[in-house]
Amino acid sequence: MSYPMKRNQKYTYAEYLTWSDDERWELIDGIPYNMTPAPSRSHQEVLNAINYAFYHFLKDKPCAVYIAPFNVRLGEYESEDACENVVQPDIAIICDQNKLDEKGCKGAPDLIVEVLSPSTAKMDLVYKLNLYEKYKVREYWIVDPHNQYVSIYTLDEQGNYGKPEANTREEGANVGIFELAVDLKEIFSERA
Secondary structure (H helix, E strand, O other): OOOOOOOOOOOOHHHHOOOOOOOOEEEEOOEEEEOOOOOOHHHHHHHHHHHHHHHHHHOOOOOEEEEOOOOEEEOOOOOHHHOOEEEOOOEEEEOOHHHEEOOEEEOOOOEEEEEOOOOOHHHHHHHHHHHHHHOOOOEEEEEEOOOOEEEEEEEOOOOOEOOOEEEEOOOOEEEOOOOEEEOHHHHOOOOO
C-alpha cells in the first residue's frame, strides 16, 4: 500500500507499517516526512566512516550500533500502534538491550548521528533536534560533510540540550556516553 496523501491528517505507527518499502518515511508528531531521496556519495562515505569507528569500538561491549534504515519509536502511547514518532536516524547507538525488538528500537537511543544533506538539513537541525531532546536522547551528533564539522548536543542535568560542542576536522570529536575519540580527519578524508 502506498502512502495516502491527505493534508492535515496525522498518522500512527500502525499505518506507517502499511506503507510501501519503496520509500523511506518518518513520522514526527504524526506528520509524515518523505526521506526517500538517495543520499549523496559524500553523505554515504562519511556515514560509513563514522559507523566503522563506532562498530569496531563497540564490537565486544554492551552497546550496539545500527545504521539506517532502522526504526526508532519515540514517545509515550497507550499501544505501540498509536505511536506517532518513528524516525530512521543515520546511526543509532542503543546500550539498553531491552529497548530492542525485531522492529527496531522502542524508546530513546543513547546516541544518534544524523549526517546533513541539503534535502534533510532542516529536518535534522530543527525537527529532530527538538524531538531527540524531548525524548531524552543522551547525545545527538549533527555531522556536516560539506563544512567538515560535527556539532554534539548532550543532555544536561535538567534533561535539555545546551549549546552544542563544535568539532572541526582538525580537532576531532569525543563521544560523551563512552570513552571514544573519533578522528575527524579520517571521517572527512577525501575518497576517490
